[in-house]
Amino acid sequence: MTTTLVYDGSFEGLLTAVFEVYEHRLEYVKLVKGEWRSIALFDNVMQIVTDESRYGRVLKGLQKKLSPSGMQRLYVAHLSGIDDADSAALGYIRYVFDAQQNIEEDYGNRYVMRVSEIVKMMRREKHRMEAFIRFQKLQDGLFYSVIEPDFNVLPMLIRHFKNRYADQRWMIYDLKRKYGIYYDLHQVEFMEMDFSEGQGAANVISSFTDDEDAYQHLWKNYFKSVNIASRKNTKLHIRHIPKRYWKHLTEKI
Amino acid sequence: MNLERITEKLNILADAAKYDVSCASSGSKRKNENKGLGNASNGICHSYTEDGRCVSLLKILLTNHCIFDCAYCVSRKSNDIKRAAFTVQEVVDLTINFYRRNYIEGLFLSSGIFKDADTTMERLVQVAKKLRTEHKFNGYIHLKSIPGASDELMREAGLYADRLSVNLEMPTEEGLKLLAPDKDRKDMIQPMDFLRNEIIQRAEEKKLFKKAPMFAPAGQSTQVIVGATAIEDDRAILHSANHFYKNFKLKRVYYSGYVPVLADNRLPALNTAVPMVRENRLYQADWLMRFYGFRVNEIVNNDQPHLDLDIDPKLSWALRNMQIFPVDINKADLQVILRVPGIGLLSAQKIVSARKFNRLNWEHIKKLGVAVNRARYFITCNSNAYERRDLTGTRIKQFILAESQSKYLKNKPDQLSLF
Numbered sequence: 009m010t011t012t013l014v015y016d017g018s019f020e021g022l023l024t025a026v027f028e029v030y031e032h033r034l035e036y037v038k039l040v041k042g043e044w045r046s047i048a049l050f051d052n053v054m055q056i057v058t059d060e061s062r063y064g065r066v067l068k069g070l071q072k073k074l075s076p077s078g079m080q081r082l083y084v085a086h087l088s089g090i091d092d093a094d095s096a097a098l099g100y101i102r103y104v105f106d107a108q109q110n111i112e113e114d115y116g117n118r119y120v121m122r123v124s125e126i127v128k129m130m131r132r133e134k135h136r137m138e139a140f141i142r143f144q145k146l147q148d149g150l151f152y153s154v155i156e157p158d159f160n161v162l163p164m165l166i167r168h169f170k171n172r173y174a175d176q177r178w179m180i181y182d183l184k185r186k187y188g189i190y191y192d193l194h195q196v197e198f199m200e201m202d203f204s205e206g207q208g209a210a211n212v213i214s215s216f217t218d219d220e221d222a223y224q225h226l227w228k229n230y231f232k233s234v235n236i237a238s239r240k241n242t243k244l245h246i247r248h249i250p251k252r253y254w255k256h257l258t259e260k261i
Numbered sequence: 262m263n264l265e266r267i268t269e270k271l272n273i274l275a276d277a278a279k280y281d282v283s284c285a286s287s288g289s290k291r292k293n294e295n296k297g298l299g300n301a302s303n304g305i306c307h308s309y310t311e312d313g314r315c316v317s318l319l320k321i322l323l324t325n326h327c328i329f330d331c332a333y334c335v336s337r338k339s340n341d342i343k344r345a346a347f348t349v350q351e352v353v354d355l356t357i358n359f360y361r362r363n364y365i366e367g368l369f370l371s372s373g374i375f376k377d378a379d380t381t382m383e384r385l386v387q388v389a390k391k392l393r394t395e396h397k398f399n400g401y402i403h404l405k406s407i408p409g410a411s412d413e414l415m416r417e418a419g420l421y422a423d424r425l426s427v428n429l430e431m432p433t434e435e436g437l438k439l440l441a442p443d444k445d446r447k448d449m450i451q452p453m454d455f456l457r458n459e460i461i462q463r464a465e466e467k468k469l470f471k472k473a474p475m476f477a478p479a480g481q482s483t484q485v486i487v488g489a490t491a492i493e494d495d496r497a498i499l500h501s502a503n504h505f506y507k508n509f510k511l512k513r514v515y516y517s518g519y520v521p522v523l524a525d526n527r528l529p530a531l532n533t534a535v536p537m538v539r540e541n542r543l544y545q546a547d548w549l550m551r552f553y554g555f556r557v558n559e560i561v562n563n564d565q566p567h568l569d570l571d572i573d574p575k576l577s578w579a580l581r582n583m584q585i586f587p588v589d590i591n592k593a594d595l596q597v598i599l600r601v602p603g604i605g606l607l608s609a610q611k612i613v614s615a616r617k618f619n620r621l622n623w624e625h626i627k628k629l630g631v632a633v634n635r636a637r638y639f640i641t642c643n644s645n646a647y648e649r650r651d652l653t654g655t656r657i658k659q660f661i662l663a664e665s666q667s668k669y670l671k672n673k674p675d676q677l678s679l680f
Contacts, residue, residue, distance in 0.1 A: 113614035116625045139305045143362045151361060174296045175397070176361060222264050223358045229268055230359075233275035234320065235310040238520055239535055244313030248306070258364070259308055 010036040015056035017041035019086045022094050023063035025056045026101050039094050066101075073104050078112045085126040088159045096122040134161045138168050140249075142258045143178060144224075145217045151178040154256055162189055166196045224258050231259040262354075271355070273345040277325040277336050278371055281428070281484060282517045286317045286366035286401040288479035289423040297397025298360065301423055301479075304401075305366055318403060319359050320369040323347055323384060327373030331441035333430065333489050335522045336373045346375075352388050353396065360400050367401030367423070368392070378409035386414060389421035401479075406456065408448035415452050419459060424479035424512070427453050429505075432485040432498040439490060440527055456481055457509050480512040487543060488536040489519040489528060495539070495568045496561040499546055503557040506550070516543040542568040549575055552606055553599045572658060576602040579639060580654035586639040587647070591620050603635030634664050 011034050015021035022039070029037055032054075070079060082100065085093050099119035103111055114120050136157070143151035151173070162182050166189055169178065173191070179199075181188035187200045254260040287304030306315035324346035325336040335342065356368045370388055374381050385404050392398040404422040406415060418425060427449045431437040434446045456477065463476035483505060485498060502514040518540035521531045546568060549555040553575070560574050561567070569577045579586065579602045588597050590612060598609045608630040615621060615629065620643035627633050638657045641647045652660075 111618065113611075114618035115611050115615040115629055116619040116621060121628055135305070139307045141363050145362070153363070171293050172300050173298070173361070173363075174293050175298055219262065219358070222262060223362065225264065226268060226271055226355065227359060227362070227364050230271055230275050230319070231308060231310070231316065233272045234279045234316060236279060236312050236314075236520060239312035239314075239518075239537065241313040242311065245309055245311050248309040248313060248315075257308070258362075 009052060010038055012038045012040055012053045013056050014040050014042060014053060016058055018058060019083060020060075020063045021056060021058040022086060022097060023066040024058050026066045026098060027062040028054065028056060029098070029102070030105075037098070039098060041094075070101065070104060073107075073110065075110070075112060078110075081112075081123060081127045084130050084164070085123045087161075087163065088126050088130050090126055090129075090159065092122070093126050096126065130159055130161060130164070133157050133159050134164045136253070137161055137165055140253050140257060141165075141169075141180060142256065145220050146215050147217055148215075149177060149217075151176050153178070153180045154183050155180060156184045156252075156256065157182065160185055162187070165189070170196050228259050267351065267355075270345045270347055270351070271321070273343050274322045274325060274347060275320065277373075278320045278322045278369070280335070280517060280520060280522075281320065281369070281371060282314070282515045283369070283403070283426065283482055283484060283513065284315045284317045284320065285424070285479075285482070285513060286403075288512055289401060290478055291399045291401075291423060291475065293399045295397050295399070297399055298357070299367070299398055299400035301367060301399065301401040307364055307366065317366045318369040318401065319356055319365045319367070321347070321352070321355075321371075323352065323370060323372035323381075323388070324375055325373045326375045328376070329374055329441070329443050331430070331444065332523065332525050332527050333440050333486055333519065337523075340523065349384065349387050349391060353391050356392060356400075357396055357398065360398070365400075367403070369403040371405040372407070374407060378407045379411055379414060382407040382410035382414045382418065386418050386421065389418065393421045403479075406452040406481075408444070408452060410452060412455055415455055416459060419456060419463075419477040420474055422477055424482060425452075425456055425477050426482045426484070428484045429501075430484070430486055431489070432487075432493045432501045436490045436493050439492075453481060453483070453505075453509050453511075460510070480510065482511055482513040482515065484515040484517055486519050487516050487540055494566045495543065495546070496563075496566040498543060499550070499557050499561050502547060503550060514547060516540050516547070538570050539568070542570060542574060546574045549578075554596055555600075571662065573602075575600070576635065576658075576661070580658055583654055587641045588639065590626060590640050590642045591616050601636055601639045603632035603637075603639075605630070635661055 013025045013028065015025045025039060028034070070082070074082075082097055085097050096119055100123045103117060103119055111117065111120060115124060137155055141153045141155060143153045146152055160182075162180065162185070165180065169180065170191055175193070177192055179188055179190045181201070187198060190197050190199050249257070249260070284306070285304060286301065289301040291301040293300040304317060306317045308316040310316060322336070324344070325342070326344050326346060327336045327338055330338040352368070352370065359365045360367065368388070370385055372381050372385060385407070389402050389404060392402065402422045403424045403426065404418050406418065406425045406427045408427060429446070429449055430444075431440060437444060437446050460477055460480060463473070466473040467475070485501070487498060498516070505511045505514060518536045519529065520535050521529055521533050524531055546560050549560060550557055555578070559578055565581075568574050579600070588601065590598065595609060595613050598604055598612060599606070604612070611629045612621065612626070615625065619625070622643045623633065623646065626636070626642060638648050638652065638660070
């Protein structure tokens, strides 16, 4: 019989769920994110209360059997928010605990393979954002950017942008998930803002620095000049920059 | 800033630089340790042109004034085009402002030769020096080494740049004589040779003293034009590339399909198509030499002076060497698996890792990312289903071509009708 585990959607919640699976010797489980009340109608539902002493033990156990990069991959898969990511992670974790040796490279196992696929999708999206983010300089010196990535990659971008743009204040805002990261020359903070009503993203344009327009103009010109018309290859172009990214790319607007 | 004037210069000087195909911004490991601007490590393509090429660097000429008259080059002296020149400060400002907006990974600066080699090289070095010292810029800098420039200037360039390159332009000495009679291949090789020795020596120093300055950490590259003369076949080009990889420790050789830009009876006519497929096959062959353990002679030789245009060089090699196949995916060495058509570097490594846990079957192999439609003729695995017919290379080629949807094939019906 399948037991439904309702957890809060956090990584810690997921690990707590794993603890319960072992505690109650559950075999068939289904993970559901969300509130306890809304799904209480079903039989065999178990509410998972995220609890440090429980997920802490799971975490410790995993650290013993996985390499740091294996841990990292599990976390990244969870972060993706893809529908089956957490259940793939659960399957992966159970396989880790059941196996004698380290199974990180057992790509013949479907959970290991699925986690690896999700991680690959996440890394690609992260890399795309590192490439496609376009900062616009505001009058107060802030470099500002809006993105709409397919997955929740913002937390994975912090290190790259902090290292690279250490001497300028910048902000990257995820329009889909309605939160952003802000660097104040010392550290990066998460911040929440709601641009949906009236004031917001569009109004930012009025506060550009004087030379912002000039550099956008120069960049667009440069982009046109480097194209070799006799080698036109639209299919390849779109494969590299899928159309959904165009609206935030200065050179494609 | 006079926007109109700068825009015009940028258009002219970016347009003239675009035939340099190198856009790599990887291979360096410059960190942002001084709380300055930028870093350079793995390389990012920030955009792609409509012809599908990566835009990673601000790639411009300092000037397109040139004292040389090379037949293949748009900037040649006798060509009647608009000329322009940037000041050092203009290049610095463009680079910094583009970089801060995350448009680029850094600067690729080349130049026409004005006055003489040293004057030109000195000006290029000035740009790099200003970026590094005055602006604490740690992004990627690729400078052209100007043939004939002095050793001191080359040494200084190496201290500021991540990568240096001399374009050989023509794959062979004969080709160069034909199309660029004022240029001497020795002048191109001399700075390459100097830099190779310097890079090796500096790398040794760096091992001993951590604080020793970096010297062109991303090494050297070069570019050859493909299809400008008939005397240079794929065999000549790849052997030449191999020679430079081996003897000059180059990081990359770029192949640039000749884009007809000038009317000259030594060159292909203006309406000739760019040899894009051939260029693509050369890159595939180049990858086989650098990453897949193929020797150049296995790819092209006297019996096989040209690369096949309709199939890739790896498949082509496999079809000529059917005696080696099929290989058992669960037993064969990594080196052998790498030679199977349809299996790439990553999937080969994954196969070798995964088979320690389980004997792999077709399902596994497919999931690992192998192009089974090609690989199936060359491998066996933990399954009874495998290609039992004793097919000839020609038949396999026919089957594979019939299934593939390569964009190149549509334009080449004459190749299909061969069998």
